[in-house]
Amino acid sequence: MMYRTPGTSRIKLRQKTKEFREQTQVKDLRCIPIVRILETLPHVFNGWNYEVVDDWKLPKCHAKTIIDEKTVLLRQSVYDGACLKSGRDRMTIAHEIAHVAIHGQNPLALNRDFDQDRPIRAFEDPEWQAKCWSGELMMPKEYVEGWDVLDIVEICGVSREAAEYQKKKWKEERGKRKGTKSRSTI
Ligand SMILES: [Zn+2]
Numbered sequence: 809m810m811y812r813t814p815g816t817s818r819i820k821l822r823q824k825t826k827e828f829r830e831q832t833q834v835k836d837l838r839c840i841p842i843v844r845i846l847e848t849l850p851h852v853f854n855g856w857n858y859e860v861v862d863d864w865k866l867p868k869c870h871a872k873t874i875i876d877e878k879t880v881l882l883r884q885s886v887y888d889g890a891c892l893k894s895g896r897d898r899m900t901i902a903h904e905i906a907h908v909a910i911h912g913q914n915p916l917a918l919n920r921d922f923d924q925d926r927p928i929r930a931f932e933d934p935e936w937q938a939k940c941w942s943g944e945l946m947m948p949k950e951y952v953e954g955w956d957v958l959d960i961v962e963i964c965g966v967s968r969e970a971a972e973y974q975k976k977k978w979k980e981e982r983g984k985r986k987g988t989k990s991r992s993t994i
Pocket residue numbers: 903907934935938
């Protein structure tokens with residue numbers, strides 16, 4: 809089943825990650841301590857918690873957010889990997905926290921899509937929104953936009969794939985601002 813959420817934009821989500829960095833007191837850090845933020849989840853988001861489970865209990869995904877139960881479930885290997893600074897595992901945790909931050913506060917906003925005739929546009933897709941929010945959180949544009957991919961990977965503690973995606977999106981955004989023809993910048 810597809811879900812549709814109220815549309816938003818990369819720029820709006822970037823602003824929300826800035827507010828979140830201030831709220832969690834990591835405003836000026838280049839490497840966001842995402843495991844520590846996960847551990848403070850109940851303090852940051854009322855009623856929310858997380859649970860680390862054996863890998864076999866989450867056979868189809870590395871982590872998931874259950875909105876109705878206000879719970880983030882994580883594979884043990886993802887939690888351990890993130891503690892050891894695995895960029896991919898750190899991004900997985902950031903992605904789930906994104907769902908809590910964007911969709912967990914207003915569950916009614918996350919609607920099953922019954923309007924099958926109208927295609928869900930990327931900016932209405934909760935998965936795109938979480939990917940965008942987590943990228944902007946972990947790689948603050950104002951600091952790292954001009955860096956090489958490998959520096960971003962090393963300093964921000966993210967996966968290479970995430971750093972490349974982020975650079976690509978910022979480049980598209982610059983192209984759009986200059987008025988050059990560019991495909992979607994979401
Ligand atoms: Zn997701």
